[in-house]
Amino acid sequence: MDEKRLFLLDAYALIFRAYYALIKMPRLTQSGTNTSAIFGFVNTLEEILRKESPTHIAVCFDPKGPTFRSEADASYKAGREATPEDIRWSIPIIKEIIKAYNIPILEVEGFEADDVIGTMAKRAEKEGFTTYMMTPDKDFGQLVSPNVIQYKPAYRGQDFELRGEKEVCERYGLSNTSQVIDLLALMGDKIDNIPGCPGVGEKTAVKLIQDFGSVEQLLNRTGELKGALKRKVEENAQQIRDSYFLATIRTDVPIAEEPEELVRKPEDKDKLFAIFKELEFKTLRDRVSKRIASEKPMPAATASSSGGFPASLFDFADEDQTALPEEEQTECLPVDWKLITDGKEAESILSKISVLQRCGICMVAEGENDMTAQVKGVAVALSDTEGVYFPIECRNGIAGVLDVLSREDIEKVTGQSKRDYVLAYRLRNDGDAGIRNYYDVSLAHYLLQPEMRHSIDTLAPIYLGCEVLPEPVLSARRGAKKPAFTQEEIAHWACEQAALSMRLAGRMRKEVEKEGMTHLLEKVELPLAAVLAEMEITGVRIDVDALNEAASNLEARLGVLESDIHSLAGETFNVSSPAKVGEILFEKLGLDPKAKKTKTGQYSTSEEILEKVASKNPIVGKILEYRQLKKLLTTYLTALPAAINPSTGKVHTVYNQTVTATGRISSSSPNLQNIPVREEEGREIRRAFIADDGHLFLSADYSQIELRLVADFANDETMLNAFRHGDDIHAITAAKIYHKERDEVSPDERRHAKTANFGILYGISAFGLSSRLNIPRADAKTLIDNYFEMFPTIKRYMQESIELAREKGYVATKMGRKRRLPDINSKNPVVRGYAERNAVNAPIQGCAADVIKVAMVDIADKMKVAGLKSRMIMQVHDELNFDVVPEELPVLQKIVVEGMEGAYSGQVALTASFGVADNWLDAH
DNA sequence: GCGAGTCA
């Protein structure tokens, strides 16, 4: 290939994209440093070198200081999120790496990387190059020409994409790539904070460009437009012109380098590998050395210290031995797998399994919901490297596995114990899951890194350095791209999962022990998985008739509201569309002509904003009511009956034990944690959650658990005493803040104190408090100041939490649950503030989560011992709900209250209050 | 203050 092929990389865009693509499964070093940004970037760079063999290459960075755009418009890129600390410190390292690659870095003061790329691409074009602009940013479409092509890197399973003239024009229906600028000028770009024309989105913008050809033409001929669009364009003409300027990538930047100087040179391999070693990039290093070995020597005069090509395989053999702990060498061995279909063979394998001390389990089932998923088979790993798979058709094999699951003397290792529990329960069909002695690597990892993902697929690459087989498609769905996998492929995958969970178990156990969380894992989280599984299995009975009646009632009211709204607006429109609502309210009706809040170009129509203009037009109140009712209707009244499992007649919520960063449980399908309680209208939905026929609904909740914990942690005598005496904590707080006697406190003052009490927990600012209470910012500040003055202990406690986090890099609950806060020492105040709020909040929220989990395990245990037929059916917030056989009520009540109140001992008791009825609302 | 889940 004699052709000159120049690759220009948009460094920041690629780095940000890499970092966020890996945010849920970051690359971490042994010491926990997040190297995602570096890894992702280098990976992309390597891929280009390997696949595209560029003859010329350069990486373009944005300079530090201001650019001509920011000077022209202060708000330009102001909306961009603060750079995370992990990216910030990665930049110099990435630059070091690029230097080690001997690739030129282009950075020109006063100009963004975009402009440098644009300029260089145009210059190169004149000199006969084909230029590839490596960037995911759509703005670059404007530079595309026959010899300048945009190369969007591969992303999230999607392959890389080349955009030439044809692709760019087709994508937006343009006749010319330079019209990308016109398009951006109209529709704006929220990433770059290019405002565009408010109310004009992609669709309208494309149409305008097609009709007028350019922004200039459009602005000259606005007379041809009609109605709202005409007004929008005319009113925003200047903003559109400014946007055009901001969106235009410059091609006249004074760059010192010439295209020819960007010729590819050999990398300084020693330097490069030294950096890789530091960053623990083992596989990447292997890949790089493979590529170097396969490349022809480059005709560069400046061949550097690295010596000759091709590289010898022995070059770093020694280093390999020392670079990694010995155990890791065996961790990526392939897994021997076997599909067992024959009954006899199953028997002989099962007898082998029955003498094992531990084995790995991977149940294969199709469907997200454990209660309806169809079991396809089960893999059992006999060792780290060997597994067998019993398909569901192999009856005695499956029966044998179920027997193994119930054996106390064999430890089972899995990555999804709750799902296994539910599936085993359904397979046995005898009212028992019969699962004993289970270890769950995902739960273990949840304690280690609560913010990450915890599947085997995520853990294996990180902890073992293994590649994992992709999850098989279990059956061909109509219209699906991929066909169903063969049984062999499924067996192979499942055996690998089971074997990998065994390999991970040792590592997880060690780490959990090291972090002092073994008790939390073994006495709380692991037993809790079974309790949650039982709750999912039991399910909740729903009064469908009541819901349907309420639904038709609501539909009627919505119909009336809708027509009222339409007639008030003078036109019919989709009231459910926030964009449309914004347009009607703020453009057509002109409520609040100035401070119309926008974020993505649209008007904000959140409840908060609408409340403020509600007095100006009755339509606003009706829209708010419409929204509230519509939400109730779609999210609950229609969704709940649809969630009923036809074979049990109940709703089986899925509890997720490994989702939240603080340790709380979350629930989904349906989410029981946002069933309304504040508004009367929504509360009624709870009436449809009922007990079984002839049974009772018991609801028990902790009162003020988080505030009690704060009082305890902070050692605040005033609060502790208030709780001890059963006083109204918010009234006491109000009396303190406003320097009054307790009975002189007005309802408003109490409300303010209540908001302050909770606000403190969440680390609210004066700004947040003022908007929440609808009071001036200064008043909110005074309120907070008074609060801290009257509760110095609370203030001290908060500061101590932050100090502790700074020292250790994490905060922990009494039970040892940790939340890591790497940003706590960040120089960026926004990022740091976030970490600081978490430092205060996480131990409190996490402790409350620990407490209720301990209570649940204890209560479930005692219920089992007492042989009760009553069932725990829901966990919501700080509340537990039970379906009660009436005769058992006294016994159960005792177990529940003692279990909840006994789950924590501190300076103040945690009290649980309860109620009994035949539905949730009345029991609460 | 944020996270979690749902609908458009």
Next chain:
DNA sequence: TGACTCGC
């Protein structure tokens, strides 16, 4: 993918 509302 974002906006919104719920919860704590």
